Amino acid sequence: xxxxxxxxxxxxxxxxxxxxxxxxxxxxxxxxxxxxxxxxxxxxxxxxxxxxxxxxxxxxxxxxxxxxxxxxxxxxxxxxxxxxxxxxxxxxxxxxxxxxxxxxxxxxxxxxxxxxxxxxxxxxxxxxxxxxxxxxxxxxxxxxxxxxxxxxxxxxxxxxxxxxxxxxxxxxxxxxxxxxxxxxxxxxxxxxxxxxxxxxxxxxxxxxxxxxxxxxxxxxxxxxxxxxxxxxxxxxxxxxxxxxxxxxxxxxxxxxxxxxxxxxxxxxxxxxxxxxxxxxxxxxxxxxxxxxxxxxxxxxx
Numbered sequence: 283x284x285x286x287x288x289x290x291x292x293x294x295x296x297x298x299x300x301x302x303x304x305x306x307x308x309x310x311x312x313x314x315x316x317x318x319x320x321x322x323x324x325x326x327x328x329x330x331x332x333x334x335x336x337x338x339x340x341x342x343x344x345x346x347x348x349x350x351x352x353x354x355x356x357x358x359x360x361x362x363x364x365x366x367x368x369x370x371x372x373x374x375x376x377x378x379x380x381x382x383x384x385x386x387x388x389x390x391x392x393x394x395x396x397x398x399x400x401x402x403x404x405x406x407x408x409x410x411x412x413x414x415x416x417x418x419x420x421x422x423x424x425x426x427x428x429x430x431x432x433x434x435x436x437x438x439x440x441x442x443x444x445x446x447x448x449x450x451x452x453x454x455x456x457x458x459x460x461x462x463x464x465x466x467x468x469x470x471x472x473x474x475x476x477x478x479x480x481x482x483x484x485x486x487x488x489x490x491x492x493x494x495x496x497x498x499x500x501x502x503x504x505x506x507x508x509x510x511x512x513x514x515x516x517x518x519x520x521x522x523x524x525x526x527x528x529x530x531x532x533x534x535x536x537x538x539x540x541x542x543x544x545x546x547x548x549x550x551x552x553x554x555x556x557x558x559x560x561x562x563x564x565x566x567x568x569x570x571x572x573x574x575x576x577x578x579x580x581x582x583x
Contacts, residue, residue, distance in 0.1 A: 284336075284379075284380050285336050285337060285379070285380040285381050286334050286335070286336070286378040286379040286380060286381065287334065287335065287336070287337050287340050287375055287376070287377060287378060287381050287385070287386060287389065288332070288333070288334045288375070288376040288377075288378050288463070289331075289332075289333050289334075289335075289340055289344050289373065289374065289375050289376070290330060290331065290332050290333075290374055290376070290464070290548060291330075291331050291333075291344060291347065291348070291370060291372070291373045291374075292328060292329070292330050292331075292370075292371045292372045292373075293305050293328070293329040293330075293331070293347075293351045293355070293369065293370055293371065294327065294328060294329075294351075294355055294357060294360055294362070294366045294368065294369055294370075294371050295322075295327065295328070295329050295351070295354075295355050295360075295369075296322040296323045296324050296325075296326055296327040296328045296329050296362065297322075297324050297327055299322075301354045301355065302320075302322050302329055304350050304354055305329060305331075305347055305350050305351050305354070306320050306329075306331060306347070307350070308343045308346035308347045308350065309331060309333050309343050309347060312335075312339060312342075312343050313339060314335050314336040314338070314339035314340070315333060315334070315335035315336075315339045315340055315343050316333065316334050316335060317331070317332075317333050318332045318333060318334060318549055319331070319332040319548055319549050320332070321547055321548055323364075323547070324505075325362070325363050325501065325502070325503050325504065325505065326362050326363050326364035326501065326512075327360065327361065327362025327363070327364065328362060328364045328366070328371075330466070330547055330548050331347070332548045332549050334378060337381065337385065337389050340389075341389060341392060341393055341396075344373065344393060345393060345396055345397065345400070347370075348370040348373070348397055348401065348403075348456070349400065349401055351369040351370045351453070352369050352370065352401045352403060352450070352452075352453040354369075355369035355452070355453065356369075356452040357369060357428040357452060357453065357454050358451075358452060360428070363501045363502055364501070364512075365421075365424050365427055365499075366424070366427060366428060366454075367423075367424045367426075367427050367428050367431050367454050367455050367456075367457075368403065368428070368450075368453060368454040368455050368456040368457075369403075369452070369453040369454060369456075370397075370403075370453070370456045371424075371454075371456065371457070372408075372420060372424075372456070372457045372458075373390075373393065373456060373457070373458045373459075374390075374409065374458075374459055374460065374461045374464070375389050375390050375393075375458075375459070375460045375461075376460070376461060376462065376463055376464075377460075383410055383460060386410070386411075386460035386461075387410055387411045387459075387460045389460070390407065390411045390458050390459050390460045391407065391411060393458055394407060394411075394443060394444045394458045395444050397444070397445070397456060397458065398442070398444035398445030398446075399444075399445075401450075401453070402445065402446065402450060403445060403450045403453050403454070403455065403456055404435060404442035404444070404445040404446055404447065404448070404449065404450065404455045404456075405442055405443055405444040405445050405455070405456055405457075405458055406423045406440075406442055406443055406455060406456070406457045406458070407443045407457075407458060407459055408420050408423055408457045408458070408459040409459040409460060409461040410459060410460040410461055411458070411459035411460045412459065413443055414439075416439065420457055421489075421497065423440075423457050424457065428449075428454045428455075431449045431454060431455055432449050435447055435448065435449050435455065442455065461516070462516065462517050463518070463551055464514055464515065464516050465514070465515040465518050465523065465546065465550050465551070465554055466512075466513070466514055466546065466547035466548055467513045467514075467515055467523055467526065467544065467545075467546055467547075468501075468510050468511070468512045468513060468544060468545045468546075468547065469510065469511045469513065469526070469527060469530045469541055469543075469544045470503070470506075470508055470509075470510050470541065470542045470543045470544060470545070471508060471509050471510065471511065471530075471534060471539050471540070471541065471542065472508065472539055472540045472541070472542045473508065473509055473537070473539045474502070474507050474508060474509060475509060475537075476500055476501075476502045476509055477500075478500075478509065478534075478537045478539060479500030479501065479502070479509035479510060479511055480499070480500035481500075481533075481537070482498075482500070482511050482530055482533045482534055482537075483498035483499050483500045483511050483512075483513075484498075485529075485533045486498050486511070486513075486526060486529045486530060486533060487499075492529065493521050493525060493526060493529060494520065494521050495515060495516045495517040495518075495520055495521040496513060496514075496515060496516070496521055496526055497513065497514040497516065498511055498512065498513045498514075498526075499511075499512050500512070508542065511530050513526055515554075518551065518553070518554040518557070519553070522554070522557050522558060522561065523554055523555075523557070523558045524557070524558040524561045524562065527541070527544065527558075552570070552573065552575070552576065553570055556568075556570060556573060
């Protein structure tokens with residue numbers, strides 16, 4: 283594949299394995315497309331798929347998977363820790379190789395129009411594809427979630443970019459756009475207090491005066507009896523993962539809470555981990571050129 287686009291669609295189903303298999307099936311065994319990863323979380327009740335491919339076949343499989351999600355997910359019956367407004371909740375396109383951000387924006391608009399036409403689901407364009415500044419931030423679009431969107435969508439400033447100004451009765455709405463690579467990074471805390479997790483999340487996220495390119499919220503992990511600061515690092519090249527980790531540690535200390543672990547959801551660029559390893563090892567003048575795997579991949583190209 284000479285032209286590679288990535289798509290990381292998030293679906294509002296993380297518990298029913300049969301439905302998860304149905305949603306993931308369109309990504310398997312298709313020419314010009316490669317399924318790299320999928321991760322379902324029962325607490326979040328959410329499925330995150332990572333797929334790459336040439337733009338045209340990628341468009342087709344993403345549309346097919348969205349159609350499956352619309353048919354099998356009823357958000358009236360959905361509960362989970364993660365905010366959601368749609369069966370297919372958010373669908374970002376990310377340029378990887380041989381394509382530009384403009385290409386990703388054009389593809390997102392093409393998919394958005396098709397989703398509205400085929401499935402009758404209202405579509406909001408977000409991030410780089412946004413048609414107005416107040417629509418760039420996904421959190422602003424999703425505020426009120428599925429339940430609140432029934433009224434919100436009637437407000438002139440929240441008229442969908444594609445599709446009817448009426449929430450789909452079971453599949454809700456969807457945000458589709460183009461963005462930079464994002465790292466979904468969660469940090470687990472030694473406390474069951476959701477209030478503490480929320481408090482820490484508010485301190486570290488950019489909107490609360492924290493780190494640039496950092497979005498965060500508190501999440502309860504009931505099965506484990508702990509909570510989590512769930513983080514999206516929207517540009518790891520400008521705000522490193524270790525900064526988020528250390529700031530959570532600092533803010534947790536005021537509550538007498540410690541970090542008990544962290545996790546990455548989906549795939550992560552090697553550079554993001556190398557940057558963090560360099561910091562904790564105190565490496566001087568270290569570069570990606572010194573990473574064996576990176577050099578091998580470079581030679582293959």
